[in-house]
Amino acid sequence: MRERRDIRNGFRPDPIPHEVLLRVLEAAHTAPSVGHSQPWDFVVIRSEETRRAMHELAMRQRDAYAKSLPKGRAKQFKELKIEAILETPVNIVVTADPTRGGRHTLGRHTQPQMAPYSSALAVENLWLAARAEGLGVGWVSFFDEREMVRELGLPEHLEVVAYLCVGYVDEFPEEPELMKAGWSKRRPLSWVVHEEAYGRRTLPGGDPHNLLQETLRGIRPLDAKALGEAWERQKRMTKPSGALGMLEIISAQLSGLSRQCPPPIPEPASVAIFAGDHGVHAQGVTAWPQEVTAQMVANFLGGGAVCNAFAGQVGAEVCVVDVGVASDLPSTPGLLPRKVRAGTGDFTVGPALTREEVLRAIEVGIETARDLVAAGNKALLTGEMGIANTTVSAALVSIYTGADPAEVTGRGTGINDEMHARKIDVVRRGLELHQPDAADPIGVLSAFGGLEHAAIAGLLLGGASLRTPVILDGVSAGAAALVARAIAPEVLAACIAGHRSAEPGHVAALNKLGLRPLVDLDLRLGEGTGALLALPVVQSAARAMHEVATFDSAGVTEKN
Structure with a gap:
């Protein structure tokens, strides 16, 4: 057999x-x-x-x-x-x-x-x-x-x-x-055997294993040997040392992540768009009605969104995951139904989620990473959709950067001064109510949500454990990366900042994470659009390592 x-x-x-x-x-x-x-x-x-x-x-x-x-x-x-x-x-x-x-x-x-x-x-x-x-x-x-x-x-x-x-x-x-x-890749047996109930992963004769803990055990730093080889190769390539700027850093990171030099070219790639709704929407923090989340999911699946146009341009697949849309979505090709619950609670009056729901949402992200990598994808991109999710992002960024809510709460989909002031006040009220402990990332997500933030954190952790690069999108991805780093600091070895959003919270998040964005175009759309624009840059960094000759092989004299 x-x-x-x-x-x-x-x-x-x-x-x-x-x-x-x-x-x-x-x-x-x-x-x-x-x-x-x-x-x-x-x-x-x-x-x-x-x-x-x-x-x-x-x-x-x-x-x-x-x-x-x-x-x-x-x-x-x-x-x-x-x-x-x-x-x-x-x-x-x-x-x-x-x-x-x-x-x-x-x-x-x-x-x-x-x-x-x-x-x-x-x-x-x-x-x-x-x-x-x-x-x-x-x-x-x-x-x-x-x-x-x-x-x-x-x-x-x-x-x-x-x-x-x-x-x-x-x-x-x-x-x-x-x-x-x-x-494609073969899925390990441990991924697919469940005992008594789906999700209770246990091999015969073994103890039940926790998906999050199993994932964390697989996250390791960049490989020092491959990193060293990458920097040495950069010196020998037919170009002045440092001439490719950030691309040299990215190519070295890809080498250290993959444990080989040159690194695999990160193609094909898939953007995972996690969709969820937010109870804090009831506080009037956005001008858009909540049903737009479900409507935009249908738009993604129909190929009519900006992310679809960009994905078509750069050759990436669009994967849409319902992790917490408030309404029931019809079964549609391209939609992964992984709903943990129908939207979060309003964090100004109580916890957005239970700790168990947070863990389930993180597991959705981990399993999405596993599925996409097993299907042959060599790069993952983050995307999200959820009306009012920048309010949640602002709260998470404030917690993990120590910045005042006024400094990290932006205008999201474009709100007026009055609504912006209300949005800042809502974030401030949530922080006062919950008094979050940054050392307890599960508790932070339980207090504020969102389901898509937890799932993105899981995607980052899953990608890192599979030594697959993950290109981050905007402020929601930055907020999720702060949470993921609090869970496993080495997760950043797999993370590449695709762009810098116009949202002030994203700048604060990237600074705290120590990540330098590849694209800065004042985008504030989400959907994975900034990450998609950055994908060819990341692929170019790897391709240069494969295709650019060295001074020796090309017969080019080096400088004195």
Whole structure:
């Protein structure tokens, strides 16, 4: 089982003897099925004409998929081989018949999807038997199912579960081809095993492990050896020492973070936009109604926001996470439903969140980092959406910088003098009510929120534990970074300040964090827009380390 691979390369044209193929199909046919329904059929294809027709269908869907990808992913996808329909002597279509056994098939009364699930078990049996026979198998999923059914003349009621390319191969790779290509990473077993209840992670025979504590154990300083190598390489590159300014610092940081020099180019990248609402909205701190949070989430998902335009320009993926929107959001492609609660409480009258809710929101951020990195992203960007969230940010920045609320409370989405004065007063009242202890970051988030701030802090911690750079956006990200640093000071090893916001609290936060922003354009939008603009700068810093020649290799004389 450990040696089974999804094979796309290295097939030989050798024919498969009938007795070998029969053994493979017999193994597939002995698979377990719900209610012993045996809903599968196997269509064996050898004809070059049929395989060529299937290849054309797959190529059309490959092109359509490539057009749907962000540029960073599309460039990576272009290098992948996704099928071997013409290179293999045998193709096998595995179907599921949802009508087999009649309407009272055992086990399908409440779960009719058990037919394709059972056929999937047959696919696994077939795959393992093929591996034992020295045959490679490649699963092709780039098909329009109904189009394939019509092309192959299959009964219309059948569901296509798998299209498999089968043949002898030169070798079986030691690891999956998509892992070797950097498309994705294998998730550790400890991430996916839960005992009794979802979220209670425990491996058999082990003790339950706390997700936050497990993450903190993985956060380490920059690697000194790789840092030293990066600075030495900078001296040897064909340019005056220090000529690239901040880019040299960023490239050294990326080397120390990745423990290698040159560092990986941080591409593809994804911006995680955490959305949540705030009870303090009731205090009249913004001119925008609370329902705008949900409306903007729909705009993100529809591709109509500024962050979508910028992400399209720089080739990043937009990932939207509902961590605490007040209203119920419809299920939509691209939306991760991770709601901890429907908005926070009003921090002027009581705690915004319970400590348990804070921890759950932090875990949402950690798990988002894990998901995005396991999916192959090499850089994470922070984004947020939440009407009234700059009020919360001002409170957090005041706590962690010691600045007076008047110094760090900005105008957010553009408010008049009267509302600005009220906003400062609201922050001041919250600080007087809660008397927060900066040494207790969970308590600080419990008092003030917000859910998106806690989730961003989790994203930073998760990114740092996975040694993946995280580009910070504006004031909310800066406030969350202050909290994250209070939880784990070494988290800053993974943090890069994408830009300096026009919000005064952001300047104070960056100064306290000791981070120098890459872009300063008076932005105050949020959504990850500033981080997205900074992404090409960070990628350029890494690319220079890969592609700029040294004095020795280029034959350029160094200065005296």
